[in-house]
Amino acid sequence: MAAISCTLLVDDDDTTNFLNQTLLRRMAVSDAVLVAGNGQQALDLLHTHCQAATSSTCPALILLDMKMPRMNGFEFLQAYAQRPEQENPSVVIIMLTTSLNPLDIAKMQGLPIAGYLTKPLTREKINQVLQEHFGYPAGHN
Numbered sequence: 001m002a003a004i005s006c007t008l009l010v011d012d013d014d015t016t017n018f019l020n021q022t023l024l025r026r027m028a029v030s031d032a033v034l035v036a037g038n039g040q041q042a043l044d045l046l047h048t049h050c051q052a053a054t055s056s057t058c059p060a061l062i063l064l065d066m067k068m069p070r071m072n073g074f075e076f077l078q079a080y081a082q083r084p085e086q087e088n089p090s091v092v093i094i095m096l097t098t099s100l101n102p103l104d105i106a107k108m109q110g111l112p113i114a115g116y117l118t119k120p121l122t123r124e125k126i127n128q129v130l131q132e133h134f135g136y137p138a139g140h141n
Contacts, residue, residue: 003130006032006049008059010042010076011096012068020063020121027126032057038068039076046080050087059091061129063121064113066097066104077111092133096121 007030009020017035024033034049034057036042042062050058066073073095080088095108095116108116114133117125130136 002028002031003134003136004030004060005056006030006034006059006061008034008036008042008045008062010036010039010062010068010073011065012037013065016065016119023121023123023126027123029126029130030061034059039064039071039073039079042076043071043079043083046083047087060134062091062093063117064093064095066095066099066116074107074111077113081112092129094129 007024009017009024011017011020014037017037021033021035024030034045036045042064046059049055064073064076071079077093080093093113095111095113096119097104097116098119099105100118105116115129117129127136
């Protein structure tokens with residue numbers, strides 16, 4: 001059985017999305033994996049999939065790329081925070097980045113995220129997220 005009902009990947013790189021989807025499926029992390037190419041698409045998906053609070057395709061985990069065209073991760077978080085509270089699912093948002101620039105890391109402080117990970121995603125990083133935020137034992141899959 002999957003650890004969580006649904007995961008939303010938000011990244012403008014198709015290869016990254018493919019690799020992350022493959023990793024999540026192999027690890028049986030979630031029953032459904034949604035993919036958005038930018039922050040605006042992610043907001044649209046949340047609007048569609050989170051109408052009912054009990055929807056099985058409303059993401060419990062969002063893996064959000066920091067730098068994307070059209071609407072980046074920071075802009076997504078600003079828009080997400082302005083949505084009516086009843087429309088926002090109880091979700092763990094993890095920012096994904098290739099940047100270890102102190103300015104980028106400082107910018108993440110105070111944002112409504114549970115943390116950040118450097119790319120690429122690995123089995124160990126996913127297990128860490130599941131353990132810290134969803135109460136799954138270390139190395140469960």
